[in-house]
Amino acid sequence: MKSTFVIRQRAFLKLYMLNKAEEGNLYGLQMLDDLQDHFRDLGYRPTKSEVYKSLHDLLNDGLIVRHPIHKQGTEMQTLYIYRIGDKEKVKAYKDTIKFEIDRSISLLKRALQDNYSQKRQ
Amino acid sequence: MKSTFVIRQRAFLKLYMLNKAEEGNLYGLQMLDDLQDHFRDLGYRPTKSEVYKSLHDLLNDGLIVRHPIHKQGTEMQTLYIYRIGDKEKVKAYKDTIKFEIDRSISLLKRALQDNYSQKRQ
């Protein structure tokens, strides 16, 4: 297996996209807004392109599907609502990501332990 | 302040380099070996170049110093032992890194909470 440090931002975002696709009727930029809000207190502000790339990845792999919506109003606006796709794949993907997150937390906690605990003296 | 996802590998390694410089008389490749061993169970295997770059960063910023050692034996081998440099700076740097690690852990734990806890029916 490839040696990686901690989980990649892309994978982290894809996990959130999946859950947003499961829950509600959100389009891309709404998800972005939600996430920026959700992580503001932790100083993390995901970007537009990462969110779109995450969505495209998931689409390509069949984990989500989307369909176009037309906003009510005089303006015809193209925008896409995302829903869950292949449930098996989603389950499997989430499992891998959970493993990655757990592993990352272990790594970071070990660093705290190794470098910041009281020296026995 | 710049928005970042989780802590960078480089910063993570620099923290370990500092502690290794505080503790013992290790040279570069020994630190690498130690770390690869230390993280093997978590599937993380830092590379030579990352370790060297970390050491060079710390040297440039005065957080560590080094001096050449000659291995006993007929072979004259150039290798460098690292020691702690500016103690104030080290303290300050460690504080920043601790903050970063704590923040990263919070981010990851939030992801577990948000995406893997039982849905209330």
Add this chain to the structure above:
DNA sequence: TGATGAACACCATGTTCATGA
């Protein structure tokens, strides 16, 4: 060959530009 280091290449990610309605 063992240790240090630089050069290079690749991949993850942020910023800017393009398009349609």
Add this chain to the structure above:
DNA sequence: TCATGAACATGGTGTTCATCA
């Protein structure tokens, strides 16, 4: 202007090459 998307540029990191003893 809003939403989507691609193109481009930068930065982090891994792999390969160079050097010295």
